[in-house]
Amino acid sequence: MAQLSYRDAVARGIAQEMRRDERVVVVGEDIAGAGGVFKTTVGLLDEFGPKRVIDTPISEQAILGAAMGAAMTGLRPVAEIMFSDFFAVCWDIVVNQIAKTRYMTAGQVTMPLVIKTGNGGGLRFGAQHSQSIENWAMAIPGLKVVTPSTAEDVVGLMAAAIRDDDPVIFCEHKGLYAAKGEVPDGEIVDTLGTAKVRRPGRDATILALGMMVPRALAAAEDLATRGIDAEVIDVRSLVPLDTRTILDSVARTGRLFTVEENPQLLGWGAEIASLVADEAFWDLDGPVQRITTPHIPLPSADSLEDLVMPSAESVARTVEKALQS
Amino acid sequence: MSVPPSLAPFLPGGRPAPRASGGHRPRQVHSPRVRRLAHDRGVHLGGLTGTGPRGRVTTDDVDRAASMAESLPLATPVAAPGTVRARHTAVTEVEVTRLTTSPDLLAWLVESSVRTVRSVRAATAEVVPTTVSVHGPPGGAPRTVVNAHDLGVQGIERVLGAADTPLNGSEGRASRPELSVHDLRGTGVLFDVPVLEDGVVVAISFGDVVDRPTVVELPDGGRGIGIGSFVHLALTVDEHLAGASAARLLARVRQRLEAHESGSSS
Amino acid sequence: MRLPLAEHRYGEHGVVLPPERSDSNDALDVDLETRRQLYRSMREMRTFEKRAYDLFMKQLVKGTSHLSLGMEAIAAGFGAAMHEDDYTFATYRGHAHTLARGVPMTPVLAELLGRANGLMGGKGGSMHLTSVEHGMMGSYAIIGAHLTIANGAAWSAQYRGSGQVAVCFFGDGTTNIGAFHEALNYAAVYRLPVVFVCENNLYMEYTSIRDITAVAHPAADRAAAYGLESIVVDGNDADAVHLAALEALDRARSGRGPSLVEALTYRHGGHSRADPGKYRPTGEVDAWKAYDPLTIYRERLGRLGVPEAELDAMDATALALVDAATEGAIAGDLPSPESAFTDVWADGGWSWRN
Numbered sequence: 001m002a003q004l005s006y007r008d009a010v011a012r013g014i015a016q017e018m019r020r021d022e023r024v025v026v027v028g029e030d031i032a033g034a035g036g037v038f039k040t041t042v043g044l045l046d047e048f049g050p051k052r053v054i055d056t057p058i059s060e061q062a063i064l065g066a067a068m069g070a071a072m073t074g075l076r077p078v079a080e081i082m083f084s085d086f087f088a089v090c091w092d093i094v095v096n097q098i099a100k101t102r103y104m105t106a107g108q109v110t111m112p113l114v115i116k117t118g119n120g121g122g123l124r125f126g127a128q129h130s131q132s133i134e135n136w137a138m139a140i141p142g143l144k145v146v147t148p149s150t151a152e153d154v155v156g157l158m159a160a161a162i163r164d165d166d167p168v169i170f171c172e173h174k175g176l177y178a179a180k181g182e183v184p185d186g187e188i189v190d191t192l193g194t195a196k197v198r199r200p201g202r203d204a205t206i207l208a209l210g211m212m213v214p215r216a217l218a219a220a221e222d223l224a225t226r227g228i229d230a231e232v233i234d235v236r237s238l239v240p241l242d243t244r245t246i247l248d249s250v251a252r253t254g255r256l257f258t259v260e261e262n263p264q265l266l267g268w269g270a271e272i273a274s275l276v277a278d279e280a281f282w283d284l285d286g287p288v289q290r291i292t293t294p295h296i297p298l299p300s301a302d303s304l305e306d307l308v309m310p311s312a313e314s315v316a317r318t319v320e321k322a323l324q325s
Numbered sequence: 326m327s328v329p330p331s332l333a334p335f336l337p338g339g340r341p342a343p344r345a346s347g348g349h350r351p352r353q354v355h356s357p358r359v360r361r362l363a364h365d366r367g368v369h370l371g372g373l374t375g376t377g378p379r380g381r382v383t384t385d386d387v388d389r390a391a392s393m394a395e396s397l398p399l400a401t402p403v404a405a406p407g408t409v410r411a412r413h414t415a416v417t418e419v420e421v422t423r424l425t426t427s428p429d430l431l432a433w434l435v436e437s438s439v440r441t442v443r444s445v446r447a448a449t450a451e452v453v454p455t456t457v458s459v460h461g462p463p464g465g466a467p468r469t470v471v472n473a474h475d476l477g478v479q480g481i482e483r484v485l486g487a488a489d490t491p492l493n494g495s496e497g498r499a500s501r502p503e504l505s506v507h508d509l510r511g512t513g514v515l516f517d518v519p520v521l522e523d524g525v526v527v528a529i530s531f532g533d534v535v536d537r538p539t540v541v542e543l544p545d546g547g548r549g550i551g552i553g554s555f556v557h558l559a560l561t562v563d564e565h566l567a568g569a570s571a572a573r574l575l576a577r578v579r580q581r582l583e584a585h586e587s588g589s590s591s
Numbered sequence: 592m593r594l595p596l597a598e599h600r601y602g603e604h605g606v607v608l609p610p611e612r613s614d615s616n617d618a619l620d621v622d623l624e625t626r627r628q629l630y631r632s633m634r635e636m637r638t639f640e641k642r643a644y645d646l647f648m649k650q651l652v653k654g655t656s657h658l659s660l661g662m663e664a665i666a667a668g669f670g671a672a673m674h675e676d677d678y679t680f681a682t683y684r685g686h687a688h689t690l691a692r693g694v695p696m697t698p699v700l701a702e703l704l705g706r707a708n709g710l711m712g713g714k715g716g717s718m719h720l721t722s723v724e725h726g727m728m729g730s731y732a733i734i735g736a737h738l739t740i741a742n743g744a745a746w747s748a749q750y751r752g753s754g755q756v757a758v759c760f761f762g763d764g765t766t767n768i769g770a771f772h773e774a775l776n777y778a779a780v781y782r783l784p785v786v787f788v789c790e791n792n793l794y795m796e797y798t799s800i801r802d803i804t805a806v807a808h809p810a811a812d813r814a815a816a817y818g819l820e821s822i823v824v825d826g827n828d829a830d831a832v833h834l835a836a837l838e839a840l841d842r843a844r845s846g847r848g849p850s851l852v853e854a855l856t857y858r859h860g861g862h863s864r865a866d867p868g869k870y871r872p873t874g875e876v877d878a879w880k881a882y883d884p885l886t887i888y889r890e891r892l893g894r895l896g897v898p899e900a901e902l903d904a905m906d907a908t909a910l911a912l913v914d915a916a917t918e919g920a921i922a923g924d925l926p927s928p929e930s931a932f933t934d935v936w937a938d939g940g941w942s943w944r945n
Contacts, residue, residue, distance in 0.1 A: 025750070051750065054781075056777070057773075057776060057777065057780065059773040059776065059777055061735075061736070061739050061769065061770045061773050061774075062739045062742065062770070062773035062774050062776070062777040063777075064739070065736060065737075065738070065739020065740045065742060065743060065770070065773075065774065066739060066740075066742045066743040066746055066777065067743060068739075068740050068743055069728075069739070069740040069741060069742060069743020069744040069745070069746065069747065069757070070743040070744070070746050070747040070750070071743070072728060072740075072743070072744065072747075073678070073728075073743070073744045073747040073748070074747050074751060075746075075747050075750060077743075092733050092736055092770075093736060093739065093740075096732075096733050096736065097731065097733070097736050097737075097740060101719075101721075101729065102934055102935065102936075102937070103714060103934050103935050104711060104714055104715035104716075104719045104721070105711050105714070105715055105719065105721040105723070105729065105934075106711040106712040106714045106715070106930075106933070106934055107933065107934035107939065108711070108721055108722070108723040108724075109721070109723060109728075109729070110937050111937075112937070141935055141941070141943070142935050142936075164937075165936075165937035165938075166936050166937050193945065239943050240942065240943055240944060240945065241943060241944045241945075242944075242945060243944045243945055244945050
């Protein structure tokens, strides 16, 4: 066991897989010599050399296109998109090429690639460097999407993503890079498509992702002091989605809340709310409520950013008020 | 940072302002979970006082009501074996305004009776498949509904309407009917005292459906006069064999019908 | 502000004429056997594309189709130069490039007809023809994207030391989109074994390329920006194309990096089936139709001593192949409903939830 930061866990997960499979290569802007602008690939160049750990020009389309072509022809690339906002620059490669080509060719090509990206807000970087884009990826058939919230999950899910033969969007949360967690020694391999109940409870189900998970947990602790026992589920994987864990929880508690960093419209929680309204309607003891950032670009000033992003306090207040009405 | 109240609806967890009511203010609202629980346990929601916020009926309220109904003491002591059999009849009236078209009232009544008999039997004895003999409308031959507990109200209506529903005694696989339902509509009679034929433990009869004035809730929340359809139910039971009193059984049948009538069953 | 349509009316821009006819290229260093193969290949492509056109008119080919009529020399010239394990990346105008890699005609035609015996079971259609087993790594319908993907295949070959080369075909319009520039720079930086081939048919889609490109040769004039040699070749002369291909492939295979080849050609039809091509001046269309790659090559082979009868026999064989493919395609079943749900994921499934 060791205390490992989330950012070091990223490097550890990638290194673990690069050691066991020489087809795994890493490519992106400033990821080799500098170890990544967020220091998530420190040590990889030293251990694996410049042929396998490659610094690129600022060319997101070229980077992802190269990852796709290499994945189609025998390699298992991990490509980085530095800030997830930059997906917009190369979205064609992601959704029109990577997501669809296997289907259009009736399975002739396989694309075992991972796109890792620095996602999410809370760091005062402003609207063009703070978005949470997992819902963009969730909307496209053919992409798997994971967002770990702990260092241990980072290692395990990165390994699972690299070993998976399909394209995986690996959303690292920028706000969690410094957070430390206990990580067991040795090889760790997790399973895509599985959610984790972080805190069991009876009175309400709270779903959260990424940096919203610790906030939901803090809210649950606060609610417990006022007699509300909330169950917090770390969704972890949007595609594939662990609907069984979610529906089982709602069947027990009867109340569902989602905590989403996306702006309001079409966040991942909207899809789950729809699913629950369809398949667990008769389990619901009250309306499904989504706690999200409002439908605005994220402001840069710290006071404003904190105001508009969901907080432990706003989550607890919302749940308590809902259960009392 | 102090936030003006006008912003609160838009911040995380904020809710939009309730729309100005253009007309309809809903009656007491029951959540889907409460409605499902009430349906499953045969509880009539309309009669319940809720202990939840703003008088809402909670799942605990439903559980409590169901347990109370199930633990009602027998109205009459059960006669010891060998003594004169205790056959009693009880009569009540129930509103069936929404139960007279499709499916037909007969099907609703068969379903409610079957569920009641089974729930009582389940509490006191081994549960046996429920076979029902259905008499009426007058002039027709009696019909048998086999495994009635497996059918919903639509299934029961289908079986009753099917040309090949077996006549009494001709269905080899059926157990002998324990329950008989007598449809006296069209005879001009409100109810009669149903008789327990061979092997039947519970018999229910109902007569003409009568439309008459009744108290209704208005859209603005007040009360007024409207028209409702009402029917009398009479239930005769061998209290020793059934392990329950006529009053108790009839109350549960009525409860179930009222749940269907108010739409709190799914 | 300079506005092309203020300078001339639509369809009345300056005419670009083909090269003068001459027999000087008879002496190019291509052996007669290869030349026979080049003719055979072009004839098959021509006959196939004409059949695709006819079937579209009969509404058996659905959706849309982008035909290579008039542009066969480029696909054939490169096809004969590439190794069997080299990679082809093409655009939605990829029928000829697919045939050039030896993919049989029946599944290709069946794919256009949306049948279960199509190359991709009807899942991709005309614009996405792919046959990995023949090295045909896909036809891509978003302008510019596949140049970046071709880089990836080249990178993989370089990483594995396999000696394979990726060849990427695209049109003149592609040279103005961002992905083109990213891909060229990327390929040059890493010295990837990739050949970029610009099939300049003078029209972006419905607009003259010269009206909307800052330089005269849309590809060749950009090469220097990426440290590459400026290469322009007569795209209707199969021998010229073939030799340029051999040189570029050799450069890539020997580790000397990428090439950008601009091949001048012309399409006989419109951009797609829906387009009657009325934006091209009549004089221009006629001149280029006279400079038909098949006509020029047939004349050349005649001058080199190949008998007419032999060439006629090759034409007949091509027709027979296309007829057989037509029969096989039309006889194909419709895809099963289940097939709509296969191969989203590597495990063959499509499920997004448990």
